[in-house]
Amino acid sequence: MRDLQNQSIPGTVWVGLDIVSTSGENTPPTQPVIAISPSQPMTNQNLVATIVTPSVDPDGDTVTYTYAWFKNGxxxxxxxxxxxxxxxxxxxxxxxxxxxxxGKINGPAGTASATIGYIGDVNRDFKVDRQDLLLLSFSWNRQAPDPLLHPLADLNLDGSCDAADLTLLWDETTHGPTP
Ligand SMILES: [Ca+2]
Ligand SMILES: [Ca+2]
Structure with a gap:
């Protein structure tokens, strides 16, 4: 060990000294909890990742997030x-x-995933069939925020289940399954 003039300090001086490190004390932020909205997306809906529970940095540093999406892995x-x-x-x-x-170190990543469904697949079994039409009939002529309006029965995302949705369903089924 040397002093500020780079002279060697005799061991008798620094024996028993407490050495406090001023680096390497940084703690990474905690893992965030992520959700994808909507949780059951149709092919005509954007996927939005939201931070349900933000990361906490034990040192009080400002936390920033980076996003990376994976499609089928x-x-x-x-x-x-x-x-x-x-x-x-x-x-x-x-x-x-x-x-x-x-800003200095990454914390553990949080992840969320969602499977894309067909337009008109109200019961979410990845087929569009008469069961879906039956469920759609339960939502017929209902408008948000009516709790009986099934979100997957509003095919064109305009807040109600009506003839415009049937028209879209007709387009989708006559042109083959929704790409
Ligand atoms: Ca279905
Ligand atoms: Ca609609």
């Missing part, structure tokens, strides 16, 4: 919180990984 090249509906196809599994950072 492969990097999708999306690094923001939203995936446009045009990028998604039915049956794809999309996962968002959100990594917190305090």
């Amino acid at each position: 492969a990097p999708a090249g999306v690094s923001v919180n939203t995936v446009p509906a045009a990028n998604t196809r039915a049956l794809e599994v999309w996962l968002c990984r959100v990594t917190p950072s305090d």
Whole structure:
């Protein structure tokens, strides 16, 4: 050990000294809890990753997040919180990984995933059939925020279940399953 003039300090001086490190004390932020909205997306809906429970940094540092999306397990090249509906196809599994950072070190990432469903698949069994039409009839002529309006029965996302949704369903089924 040396003093400020770079002279060696005799061991008798520093024996018993407490050495306090001023580096390496940083603690990473905690793992965030992530959700994808909507949780049961149709092919005409954007995917939005939301932070349900933010990361906490024990040192009080400001936490920033980086987003990485994966489609069927492969990097999708999306690094923001939203995936446009045009990028998604039915049956794809999309996962968002959100990594917190305090500017110096990353904390553990939080993830959420959602499977893309067909327009008109109200019961979410990845087929569009008469069972879905029956469920759609229960929501017929209902408007948000009516709790009996099934969110997957509002096919065109305009807040109600009516003839416009049937028209969209007709288009989807006559042109084949929703891509
Ligand atoms: Ca179905
Ligand atoms: Ca509608």
